[in-house]
Amino acid sequence: MRRIAGRIYVPDAQGRFFPYRALWVREGRVAGLEPGRGEGEVVLPGFHDAHVHVWKVGQLLTDLLDLRGVGSLEELARLLRERDRGLPPGVWLLGRGWNEAELGGVPDRGFLDRVVPGRPVLLTRTCAHIHAANTDALRRAGLTPDTPSPPGGEVRYQEGLLLERAYGLVERALPRRTVEDYRRYVLAGARHLLSRGITSALEAGADPLLLEAYRSLDREGLLPIRVSVLAILRPDGEETTYPLPEPYRSDRLVIAGVKLFADGGLSGASAAVSRPYREVGGKGVLRLSAQEVFELALPAHRRGLFVATHAIGDVAIREVLQAYAALYREAPLPVRHRVEHFGLPGPRELALARALGVWAVPQPIFLAELRANFLRYLPEGFLSRCYNLERMERAGLRVAYSSDAPVVREVSPLQGALAAARMPLAGGGVPFGRALFRYLRPEASGLEAARLQPGQRADLVVFSQDPFRHPEEARVVRVEVDGETVFSDG
Numbered sequence: 052m053r054r055i056a057g058r059i060y061v062p063d064a065q066g067r068f069f070p071y072r073a074l075w076v077r078e079g080r081v082a083g084l085e086p087g088r089g090e091g092e093v094v095l096p097g098f099h100d101a102h103v104h105v106w107k108v109g110q111l112l113t114d115l116l117d118l119r120g121v122g123s124l125e126e127l128a129r130l131l132r133e134r135d136r137g138l139p140p141g142v143w144l145l146g147r148g149w150n151e152a153e154l155g156g157v158p159d160r161g162f163l164d165r166v167v168p169g170r171p172v173l174l175t176r177t178c179a180h181i182h183a184a185n186t187d188a189l190r191r192a193g194l195t196p197d198t199p200s201p202p203g204g205e206v207r208y209q210e211g212l213l214l215e216r217a218y219g220l221v222e223r224a225l226p227r228r229t230v231e232d233y234r235r236y237v238l239a240g241a242r243h244l245l246s247r248g249i250t251s252a253l254e255a256g257a258d259p260l261l262l263e264a265y266r267s268l269d270r271e272g273l274l275p276i277r278v279s280v281l282a283i284l285r286p287d288g289e290e291t292t293y294p295l296p297e298p299y300r301s302d303r304l305v306i307a308g309v310k311l312f313a314d315g316g317l318s319g320a321s322a323a324v325s326r327p328y329r330e331v332g333g334k335g336v337l338r339l340s341a342q343e344v345f346e347l348a349l350p351a352h353r354r355g356l357f358v359a360t361h362a363i364g365d366v367a368i369r370e371v372l373q374a375y376a377a378l379y380r381e382a383p384l385p386v387r388h389r390v391e392h393f394g395l396p397g398p399r400e401l402a403l404a405r406a407l408g409v410w411a412v413p414q415p416i417f418l419a420e421l422r423a424n425f426l427r428y429l430p431e432g433f434l435s436r437c438y439n440l441e442r443m444e445r446a447g448l449r450v451a452y453s454s455d456a457p458v459v460r461e462v463s464p465l466q467g468a469l470a471a472a473r474m475p476l477a478g479g480g481v482p483f484g485r486a487l488f489r490y491l492r493p494e495a496s497g498l499e500a501a502r503l504q505p506g507q508r509a510d511l512v513v514f515s516q517d518p519f520r521h522p523e524e525a526r527v528v529r530v531e532v533d534g535e536t537v538f539s540d541g
């Protein structure tokens with residue numbers, strides 16, 4: 052038995068935090084709590100990020116050039132030249148995270164040819180729906196000025212831009228990722244999440260190779276956090292369907308859900324909405340109708356796998372919820388499905404989500420990082436709907452918060468909770484403590500609850516300061532999973 056003394060914050064079932072002065076740990080689980088307000092280490096339960104791309108976070112931190120936050124084309128050119136010098140000849144220079152609003156321009160083919168003339172370059176926009184390539188990259192992919200755009204995508208040869216599904220044309224020419232690459236990325240991503248106090252996460256989409264990487268890491272006891280992995284059912288840009296995953300459950304790894312995509316994103320104006328976008332027009336792209344979601348999801352539903360569908364626009368959310376309603380009518384099973392992002396629900400969608408008991412999984416940090424895009428493109432009258440977390444609370448939904456990193460820079464639940472509390476686009480924010488509690492819902496991902504209640508896993512975060520008093524300054528200094536230190540700062 053080990054006793055951790057300090058100021059231990061533990062939430063009750065309603066999400067109210069109470070202080071304790073000590074916590075007992077035995078065999079990786081919480082053995083007891085001593086009531087009272089203590090001093091010393093500030094301890095909270097380890098957080099759950101309910102939708103994050105762990106491997107992509109790791110890839111960005113290792114093999115890719117991280118372009119998030121780059122503020123000008125000159126700075127971009129400097130970073131590209133520096134990376135170019137460090138790479139062996141002929142190797143692709145890959146980067147991710149540019150945003151033309153911050154750069155003051157698009158890094159087009161002419162720009163990339165001038166800066167890096169000697170090797171293929173491919174730079175993914177922050178949203179991952181648009182890619183910028185130089186001439187060498189397009190040539191290696193076999194693209195010419197006459198290459199037609201594929202269905203659901205667009206090749207803009209002159210600018211070197213590949214939109215939506217056109218990316219598939221270039222992806223084929225990229226070096227193949229191996230299981231070993233994926234393992235490296237997952238470990239790097241998991242370490243980064245730990246440094247922000249996250250002890251469990253949902254990997255929001257995995258192909259069969261990534262699933263294999265996770266299984267092998269788990270068998271070797273190498274996963275430092277708990278992960279629930281969503282298996283992709285239909286890969287982007289393809290009409291084939293992957294087989295349902297074999298369910299898997301260990302202490303650290305769960306494979307119990309599948310991923311579908313019903314529409315696009317808000318920042319690229321491709322989420323399926325009922326009123327046209329401002330400035331760019333159009334109502335986005337509905338990728339799957341209710342009937343299609345139903346047909347794709349039914350085999351998973353029958354097997355007891357949960358279905359997590361990306362749906363941001365009100366139209367997409369409605370279709371997905373109708374499909375879920377049909378699944379429960381067809382086979383009334385206890386499995387709880389999810390809607391990823393849940394960006395623009397109207398009153399009807401909120402009511403239906405509540406009635407079905409499904410999980411909504413929004414990203415509060417979007418309110419901070421994608422705010423300018425929302426303000427610019429959102430359809431008339433939709434500002435008050437956009438990631439309105441307070442309405443989700445009032446509607447009585449099951450809600451789990453997440454980051455969707457690396458779409459955004461910030462993966463810290465503290466920063467996410469601050470955005471939820473202070474940065475609503477309309478109306479009131481969600482109280483900070485309530486918002487933090489929404490990062491403590493591993494049940495949304497098919498994982499055990501771990502909120503430091505007696506009997507639960509001893510997954511905890513030690514902060515440098517009390518996050519309830521100094522949310523901006525509090526830093527993660529130590530993290531334990533199963534009562535063992537897996538991260539410590541310095």
Ligand SMILES: [Zn+2]
Pocket residue numbers: 102103104255455
């Ligand atoms: Zn995502």
